[in-house]
Amino acid sequence: MKVMQLLPELNSGGVERGTLEIAKALIQQGHESLVVSNGGRMVAQLEAEGSTHLTLPIHKKSLSSLWQIRPLRQLIQQHRPDIVHVRSRVPAWLTHFALKGIPASQRPHLISTVHGFYSINRYSAIMTQAEKVIAVSDSVVQYITEHYKNCPPQDIVRIYRGIDSKAFPHGYQPSVQWIQQTLKDFPQLEHKFLLCLPGRITRLKGHETLIELIQQLHTQFPYLHAIVVGGADPKKAAYLDELQRNIQSRGLEHQITFVGHRSDIREWLAYSDVVLSLSNQAETFGRTALEALSVGTPVIGWKRGGVAEILSSVYPQGLIPVDDQAELIHVVQHHIEQPQHVAPITQFSLQDMCDQTLTLYQRIVSSS
Numbered sequence: 001m002k003v004m005q006l007l008p009e010l011n012s013g014g015v016e017r018g019t020l021e022i023a024k025a026l027i028q029q030g031h032e033s034l035v036v037s038n039g040g041r042m043v044a045q046l047e048a049e050g051s052t053h054l055t056l057p058i059h060k061k062s063l064s065s066l067w068q069i070r071p072l073r074q075l076i077q078q079h080r081p082d083i084v085h086v087r088s089r090v091p092a093w094l095t096h097f098a099l100k101g102i103p104a105s106q107r108p109h110l111i112s113t114v115h116g117f118y119s120i121n122r123y124s125a126i127m128t129q130a131e132k133v134i135a136v137s138d139s140v141v142q143y144i145t146e147h148y149k150n151c152p153p154q155d156i157v158r159i160y161r162g163i164d165s166k167a168f169p170h171g172y173q174p175s176v177q178w179i180q181q182t183l184k185d186f187p188q189l190e191h192k193f194l195l196c197l198p199g200r201i202t203r204l205k206g207h208e209t210l211i212e213l214i215q216q217l218h219t220q221f222p223y224l225h226a227i228v229v230g231g232a233d234p235k236k237a238a239y240l241d242e243l244q245r246n247i248q249s250r251g252l253e254h255q256i257t258f259v260g261h262r263s264d265i266r267e268w269l270a271y272s273d274v275v276l277s278l279s280n281q282a283e284t285f286g287r288t289a290l291e292a293l294s295v296g297t298p299v300i301g302w303k304r305g306g307v308a309e310i311l312s313s314v315y316p317q318g319l320i321p322v323d324d325q326a327e328l329i330h331v332v333q334h335h336i337e338q339p340q341h342v343a344p345i346t347q348f349s350l351q352d353m354c355d356q357t358l359t360l361y362q363r364i365v366s367s368s
Helices: 014-028 043-048 063-079 089-100 122-128 138-147 176-185 207-217 234-249 265-271 287-295 305-314 325-337 350-367
Strands: 002-006 032-037 052-055 083-086 109-114 132-135 156-158 193-198 224-229 256-260 274-277 299-302
Touching: 002 014, 002 063, 002 089, 014 032, 014 043, 014 350, 032 063, 043 052, 063 089, 083 089, 083 350, 089 109, 089 122, 109 122, 109 138, 109 350, 132 138, 132 350, 138 156, 138 305, 176 265, 193 207, 193 265, 193 287, 207 224, 207 234, 207 256, 207 325, 224 265, 234 256, 265 287, 274 287, 287 299, 287 305, 299 305, 299 325
Parallel strands: 002 032, 002 083, 032 052, 083 109, 109 132, 132 156, 193 224, 193 274, 224 256, 274 299
Antiparallel strands: none
């Protein structure tokens, strides 16, 4: 098979990682893999693993993106993929118009993946208008069936995102050199109970909840320290400043450390004592929570979305009723006083995700 995946850019994030994982699986099984995006820092890895990257500016939510319809149509006609797999709304709309200009007998099959709880409108509906619509969790299946009645339930295929347990092995510990370097860079972390909030600096990730939590607990547990692992996009610099002013006004600057964008997320998750998932909107899946549990670090998070599905399956004692600050404090307290054990995880594997996706591709191609 020849499969063309489309997404806005290849910098960081779950959509991008999932694209690379499927691309790699296609190559390993002897298929051809093409990825169309505006480029980014993950292109080198994609190409090193055997895929072809085709650069096209399909990332902007603006009318100027319509100029990319014809170049995209030419790419599809030139490469003649069996399947076009769209993973985001702008690329999905451009693909929709590009395919209209190709004779029906020559069009590739169209698959979409709904990675997010998008705003409910005509613009988002394009993600549910494909031959098969992959939903990344049961929460996403429910979102589609409730809000997009034109999408037949039999066309929705739930394929959980997955992680490579060899990349996040149970009981993993960072190297001595990593720990030494980290304590050199951040000496304030030594001999502390570390609460980790991973994720980009945005209003969605629950940083205010973390600050409130530390405010409530730091007197009782002076060795408690929070680390925020994730960078701030230049557009979010004002929000980062706002957070830091909030922390200083409460006198918590010695209790909370921002470590910025990191490529060593596995080490930070393993080095932490507890990982938090406090997003103020439901996560469609919750890959970082799963990665933390995979290495054996307890995760405490709100009972909603994909994170709740993961925790319900593998670490139910980490589930907190949504926005119940008192229960959050209580459960974190319990984890500090009585460190918890996380059993090895067998569900949500990368192998399962890749196998199920490639099986779906083959089923669609062979049906024609």
